[in-house]
Amino acid sequence: MTPAEYRLLDVGAAKLAVASPIESFHDHLGCVYPHHEPIGGAPFADARLSLLPGSRFRLRGRQVVLWADSLRPFEPYPYNCALPLFEWGSNFLLSRRLNAYLLLHAGVVARNDRALLLPAAPGSGKTTLTCALHLAGWRFLSDEFGVVDMESGELLPMVRPAPLKNRSIDVIGRRPGAVLGPLFPKTRKGDVSHFVPDRESFLARHRRAIPTLVIFPRFQAGAALHCTPVPRAQAAMRIGLNSFNYQALGPLSFQATVALARRTQAYELVFGDLDEAIAHIETLFDGTP
Amino acid sequence: MDDRVRVRPSPAVLFWLDRYCPSVDGHFLFLDPISWQSFELTEGAVIVLREAASAIEQERFNDFLFEVREAGGWPPGLEFLVRALTELRQTNEFPFPE
Amino acid sequence: MSSTAVSDIELLLRGLREPLDIDEARWERLLRIARVSGLHARLAATNLDQARMTDVVRRHLLSSARIAAYRAQMARAELFHLTPLVDSAFPVIVLKGGAYLLQKRTLAHGRFVSDVDLLVPKAHLRTMENRLRTAGWQPEKLNPYDERYYRDWSHETPPMRFPGHSLEVDLHHAITPVTGSLAFDPASLIERSETIPGTPFRALCAEDQVLHACVHCFHDGELDLRIREVVDIDGLLRTYAEREDFWQRLIARAAELELQRPLWYGLHFAQTWLQSPVTPDIFKSLATPPLLNRVAMKALVPLAMLPSNPDFPPPLRVRVARMLMQARYHLLRMPLHLLAPHLIRKTLRRLKAQLDRRAEAPANDGAP
Numbered sequence: 098m099t100p101a102e103y104r105l106l107d108v109g110a111a112k113l114a115v116a117s118p119i120e121s122f123h124d125h126l127g128c129v130y131p132h133h134e135p136i137g138g139a140p141f142a143d144a145r146l147s148l149l150p151g152s153r154f155r156l157r158g159r160q161v162v163l164w165a166d167s168l169r170p171f172e173p174y175p176y177n178c179a180l181p182l183f184e185w186g187s188n189f190l191l192s193r194r195l196n197a198y199l200l201l202h203a204g205v206v207a208r209n210d211r212a213l214l215l216p217a218a219p220g221s222g223k224t225t226l227t228c229a230l231h232l233a234g235w236r237f238l239s240d241e242f243g244v245v246d247m248e249s250g251e252l253l254p255m256v257r258p259a260p261l262k263n264r265s266i267d268v269i270g271r272r273p274g275a276v277l278g279p280l281f282p283k284t285r286k287g288d289v290s291h292f293v294p295d296r297e298s299f300l301a302r303h304r305r306a307i308p309t310l311v312i313f314p315r316f317q318a319g320a321a322l323h324c325t326p327v328p329r330a331q332a333a334m335r336i337g338l339n340s341f342n343y344q345a346l347g348p349l350s351f352q353a354t355v356a357l358a359r360r361t362q363a364y365e366l367v368f369g370d371l372d373e374a375i376a377h378i379e380t381l382f383d384g385t386p
Numbered sequence: 387m388d389d390r391v392r393v394r395p396s397p398a399v400l401f402w403l404d405r406y407c408p409s410v411d412g413h414f415l416f417l418d419p420i421s422w423q424s425f426e427l428t429e430g431a432v433i434v435l436r437e438a439a440s441a442i443e444q445e446r447f448n449d450f451l452f453e454v455r456e457a458g459g460w461p462p463g464l465e466f467l468v469r470a471l472t473e474l475r476q477t478n479e480f481p482f483p484e
Numbered sequence: 485m486s487s488t489a490v491s492d493i494e495l496l497l498r499g500l501r502e503p504l505d506i507d508e509a510r511w512e513r514l515l516r517i518a519r520v521s522g523l524h525a526r527l528a529a530t531n532l533d534q535a536r537m538t539d540v541v542r543r544h545l546l547s548s549a550r551i552a553a554y555r556a557q558m559a560r561a562e563l564f565h566l567t568p569l570v571d572s573a574f575p576v577i578v579l580k581g582g583a584y585l586l587q588k589r590t591l592a593h594g595r596f597v598s599d600v601d602l603l604v605p606k607a608h609l610r611t612m613e614n615r616l617r618t619a620g621w622q623p624e625k626l627n628p629y630d631e632r633y634y635r636d637w638s639h640e641t642p643p644m645r646f647p648g649h650s651l652e653v654d655l656h657h658a659i660t661p662v663t664g665s666l667a668f669d670p671a672s673l674i675e676r677s678e679t680i681p682g683t684p685f686r687a688l689c690a691e692d693q694v695l696h697a698c699v700h701c702f703h704d705g706e707l708d709l710r711i712r713e714v715v716d717i718d719g720l721l722r723t724y725a726e727r728e729d730f731w732q733r734l735i736a737r738a739a740e741l742e743l744q745r746p747l748w749y750g751l752h753f754a755q756t757w758l759q760s761p762v763t764p765d766i767f768k769s770l771a772t773p774p775l776l777n778r779v780a781m782k783a784l785v786p787l788a789m790l791p792s793n794p795d796f797p798p799p800l801r802v803r804v805a806r807m808l809m810q811a812r813y814h815l816l817r818m819p820l821h822l823l824a825p826h827l828i829r830k831t832l833r834r835l836k837a838q839l840d841r842r843a844e845a846p847a848n849d850g851a852p
Contacts, residue, residue, distance in 0.1 A: 139509045140508075141508045141509065141511070141512045141538070141540050141541065142512060143540070143544070145512070145516065145794075145795075147795075149797075164796075164797055166516045166517070166519055166520045166794040167520055167791065167792050167793065167794050167795075167796065167797060167798055168520060169797075193551075194544060194547055195543070195547060196546070196547035196548075196550045196551060197542075197543035197544070197546045197547050197550075198543075344554075345550065345551060345554040346550060346554070347554065347557065349550075
């Protein structure tokens with residue numbers, strides 16, 4: 098594949114280049130990256146990869162393989178699941194190359210360039226909450242990567258489709274304004290469909306935001322809303338634990354998380370109802386200096 | 387309580403504590419210089435760390451160890467952190483690119 | 485390889501020695517092949533402070549430098565942890581990357597350390613193992629066949645890991661496999677070893693470090709993308725070349741341990757690819773390998789060791805070269821009658837692992 102056949106995606110904090118002979122993959126890509134226009138020249142790509150079809154004679158069904166720099170870092174996916182493989186695989190590759198930044202595992206949304214950080218934990222519901230907040234009017238920076246410039250403390254957007262799984266697909270899909278990509282049933286992570294951030298967020302993908310509020314979300318079906326302040330020192334530790342490269346950056350990330358905790362307020366939020374959670378978050382945010 | 391003459395210590399260990407043992411709203415965090423693990427510490431633990439740091443810098447660490455034994459031993463988990471600080475004394479450079 | 489691909493590699497090799505002045509597009513290609521061959525942090529070590537580059541390139545080099553620095557720190561942490569286990573009963577020698585770090589060698593900058601390798605006298609191997617276990621290190625799980633292989637047929641014992649630590653500790657009693665064609669008594673390695681000031685550990689003497697790097701590069705494991713081992717050899721030669729009588733001692737030592745063949749290859753490729761300061765008279769002092777071997781190695785080694793065009797899966801000739809090199813490795817290491825059942829066993833296990841395995845992520849830090 099020559100460089101001309103790569104498709105460039107500028108998602109904000111990074112540029113991706115992807116090539117594939119698989120037509121359906123390109124259609125799917127167009128669904129979940131609807132605002133992107135072809136990028137001219139030969140810009141630097143932070144990750145450059147190909148999605149190549151496996152043998153059509155394989156007994157258990159044809160597969161698609163992700164190649165990056167003459168290596169295959171992951172197991173193949175079924176042929177029609179090239180998009181989830183691309184999304185997951187490119188996220189993974191990026192998380193290893195962007196150590197110039199502190200990479201928090203968090204959803205990030207913003208109002209007037211003041212950011213709300215939603216550090217992840219398995220089953221916390223952060224992706225669902227991030228998407229719901231976006232639909233409620235917040236700018237979408239990322240559902241997965243809190244990209245921190247450690248010198249300025251600012252957050253950089255990484256505007257990519259957010260993978261919703263199983264029940265969340267319906268929960269978010271029902272909401273007014275929700276735009277979802279194709280459904281991929283029964284992948285190894287369950288049913289997956291990608292939530293598409295709006296055009297405004299895409300246009301603002303190079304506009305940074307100042308961290309203002311940190312919410313550690315904990316979704317519990319049927320639970321009453323319960324919000325507890327988290328002391329800043331504990332918040333710093335928990336933010337660090339919820340990151341891709343906190344350990345690897347040692348002294349640098351330590352300072353950065355302490356600084357981040359000092360300039361924000363942090364809460365833990367147990368919720369069973371999305372709208373209740375959003376309302377409470379907005380009240381907290383309005384009250385934060 | 388201590389009327390020994392205090393020599394102005396050279397920076398390495400106390401420097402580390404200044405930068406990597408911050409107080410945040412009255413709670414303390416600490417970055418282990420060897421393992422790069424972070425810890426939340428009690429005020430008591432930080433006092434011990436600072437005493438240890440002074441002892442290291444003033445080259446009376448063995449006296450300090452004796453004092454700890456006399457006082458009934460180390461608070462849990464703290465010995466390892468203190469030993470990590472002693473390693474700082476020996477290396478002249480910080481092992482990471484800024 | 486196309487002509488562009490060849491010059492990418494030449495550029496990479498040059499970029500390891502001097503700062504580059506190239507455009508962003510070229511940097512992207514370079515970073516890609518550097519990453520595949522595990523040399524991206526070395527590229528950073530040479531270029532970050534010196535070369536002019538755009539911000540995005542700088543960020544990538546910085547990212548690589550930080551990962552290497554983290555690995556180095558974890559190696560120092562592991563050695564710090566091991567310090568109480570070393571006493572005057574027997575010497576403990578740190579091999580390869582661990583030694584380069586403790587000795588503060590320039591070649592350690594930007595080098596990815598993957599494990600901590602220790603050499604102890606064979607008579608004390610079990611003692612050292614027990615010390616590690618008592619202190620909390622645990623052996624990686626191996627089936628009984630593998631364990632026997634490691635203990636009797638290889639110089640390695642199963643690697644050990646302290647729970648929660650990212651690096652393993654590999655204990656060795658020799659630097660060549662005991663059943664292989666290069667086996668020699670490791671006692672003299674220990675006799676000639678040197679102290680590392682400020683630590684209870686020892687290191688191989690300069691000549692032995694070079695020879696070990698050569699043996700490790702050409703005889704110890706698969707050759708896939710081993711170019712970084714050749715970079716190590718070049719780094720060692722540059723560190724020691726100015727020492728008085730270094731070259732004479734190196735050649736004499738190679739003769740003494742019958743390691744001239746791997747040394748010849750190490751010097752040849754280090755000089756060809758990285759302009760190591762090896763003069764013709766040094767080559768003359770070594771027995772040149774037979775023509776057939778030389779031709780085969782000169783053809784296969786570049787294909788196997790150097791990265792291929794990153795836009796494509798490795799072409800057939802590269803895959804064949806790597807397979808041939810792998811066959812050679814096994815032949816050198818074990819006699820044929822032992823080799824066949826071992827290989828069959830290993831292949832079966834790999835197939836089974838592929839069937840069982842889910843999408844496992846490799847180490848999450850961008851280093852090989």
